[in-house]
Amino acid sequence: MNTLKNTAQSFFNHVEPAPPDAILGLNEAFKNDPNPEKINLTVGVYQDENGVTPVLDCIRAAEKRLIEQEKSKSYLGIQGSPEYASSVQNLIFGKEHPVVTQARAATVQTPGGTGGLRIAGDFIKRQFDQARVWMSSPTWANHPAIFAASGLVTKSYTYLDADKTGLDFAGMKESLSESRPGDVLLLHGCCHNPTGVDFSVDQWSELAEWVRSRELLPLVDCAYQGFHKGLKEDVAGVLALCDAGLEVMVCSSFSKNLGLYGERVGAMTVVAQDRSAADAILSHVKSCIRVNYSNPPRHGAALATIVLNDAEFSRRWQDELSAIRSRIKQVRSLLVSEMNSRTEVDFSFIERQNGMFSFSGLTPVQVDQLRNEYSIYIVGGGRINVAGINTRNIGRLCDSIAAVL
Numbered sequence: 167m168n169t170l171k172n173t174a175q176s177f178f179n180h181v182e183p184a185p186p187d188a189i190l191g192l193n194e195a196f197k198n199d200p201n202p203e204k205i206n207l208t209v210g211v212y213q214d215e216n217g218v219t220p221v222l223d224c225i226r227a228a229e230k231r232l233i234e235q236e237k238s239k240s241y242l243g244i245q246g247s248p249e250y251a252s253s254v255q256n257l258i259f260g261k262e263h264p265v266v267t268q269a270r271a272a273t274v275q276t277p278g279g280t281g282g283l284r285i286a287g288d289f290i291k292r293q294f295d296q297a298r299v300w301m302s303s304p305t306w307a308n309h310p311a312i313f314a315a316s317g318l319v320t321k322s323y324t325y326l327d328a329d330k331t332g333l334d335f336a337g338m339k340e341s342l343s344e345s346r347p348g349d350v351l352l353l354h355g356c357c358h359n360p361t362g363v364d365f366s367v368d369q370w371s372e373l374a375e376w377v378r379s380r381e382l383l384p385l386v387d388c389a390y391q392g393f394h395k396g397l398k399e400d401v402a403g404v405l406a407l408c409d410a411g412l413e414v415m416v417c418s419s420f421s422k423n424l425g426l427y428g429e430r431v432g433a434m435t436v437v438a439q440d441r442s443a444a445d446a447i448l449s450h451v452k453s454c455i456r457v458n459y460s461n462p463p464r465h466g467a468a469l470a471t472i473v474l475n476d477a478e479f480s481r482r483w484q485d486e487l488s489a490i491r492s493r494i495k496q497v498r499s500l501l502v503s504e505m506n507s508r509t510e511v512d513f514s515f516i517e518r519q520n521g522m523f524s525f526s527g528l529t530p531v532q533v534d535q536l537r538n539e540y541s542i543y544i545v546g547g548g549r550i551n552v553a554g555i556n557t558r559n560i561g562r563l564c565d566s567i568a569a570v571l
């Protein structure tokens with residue numbers, strides 16, 4: 167147990183530096199690399215063909231409108247903007263869905279998807295002290311730490327098949343046979359980070375029945391809605407769980423799909439069996455928020471609310487999202503064909519994976535070699551951000567990968 171001590175007239179001189187964040191540390195190394203041809207595939211942000219993470223046109227327009235119309239910068243309520251919460255529900259479930267029409271869901275505005283996950287963790291810990299949170303192996307690097315920070319025990323389930331390019335659904339269920347009723351099952355809504363490997367619609371329906379029989383509480387992390395097939399299609403999994411009559415928790419993020427990364431725009435939704443349960447849940451979630459950040463930031467959520475509720479802005483958004491999806495798909499196809507022309511190794515799985523990330527199948531040794539000898543930065547487990555690839559760097563990237571295979 168560390169105690170606070172005033173050693174040599176300083177409380178802080180003896181504090182050791184914390185280990186660097188695995189992904190952000192690589193980003194630092196990339197910045198310091200003097201090679202003009204360096205390539206960064208580590209970061210978790212979308213980049214266009216010019217390597218830029220753009221402000222979407224619909225957001226620029228919404229920002230203009232907000233500046234003209236905003237009357238106050240005063241605090242929002244603890245749960246955030248009610249208009250925003252209702253827009254989030256409409257986006258996930260659709261306006262006519264019974265979850266919405268029967269007011270069975272409690273939604274709070276959170277600082278990004280991360281804030282939503284942490285509030286979900288705090289709520290779960292307060293209500294269900296013994297629940298353990300099961301997450302895929304691998305999962306987004308921050309998932310285990312967020313739930314552990316809420317004081318919950320985390321466990322992992324099998325996700326990938328032997329060659330680490332596709333789903334091992336049977337293996338997943340097998341490893342979850344150790345779950346206990348009342349445990350939480352964390353699922354990625356679509357565009358699984360870091361693998362790009364998702365469930366099919368049929369598998370979601372099977373999961374719904376299976377989750378019910380094992381009495382698990384599903385928590386779906388929707389950080390990439392609109393990045394795979396479309397805004398509606400990408401929440402098919404959440405809807406399959408809700409339509410099976412299950413209680414579900416959903417964390418949403420507008421970092422990627424509205425490009426609002428630094429504005430911190432997210433939400434946490436709990437789908438209950440009826441309105442009074444949803445109201446009671448909201449009161450507890452609010453008390454988790456109050457002691458955490460008191461109330462969420464207003465600017466980004468106000469922009470999202472404008473885009474989601476204005477038909478013209480929404481149409482623009484859908485067009486921009488569709489262009490993002492097309493670019494990601496094109497890059498995936500190009501990567502496969504470029505690798506096919508250089509090596510016998512089969513890279514076709516890259517086209518079967520969804521969203522910004524892919525597990526490349528590269529080993530840690532090959533990843534190190536790419537960084538040290540070619541200034542190509544890839545996360546240790548072999549995850550690449552496909553959106554970091556463009557027509558200017560793909561030739562050198564594929565030559566280098568072929569050289570280390």
Ligand SMILES: Cc1ncc(COP(=O)(O)O)c(C=O)c1O
Nearest residue numbers: 210278279280306359389419421
């Ligand atoms: C799976 C997953 N969940 C949540 C988040 C958090 O998103 P935000 O930046 O909105 O906190 C990310 C971001 O990379 C993610 O990949």
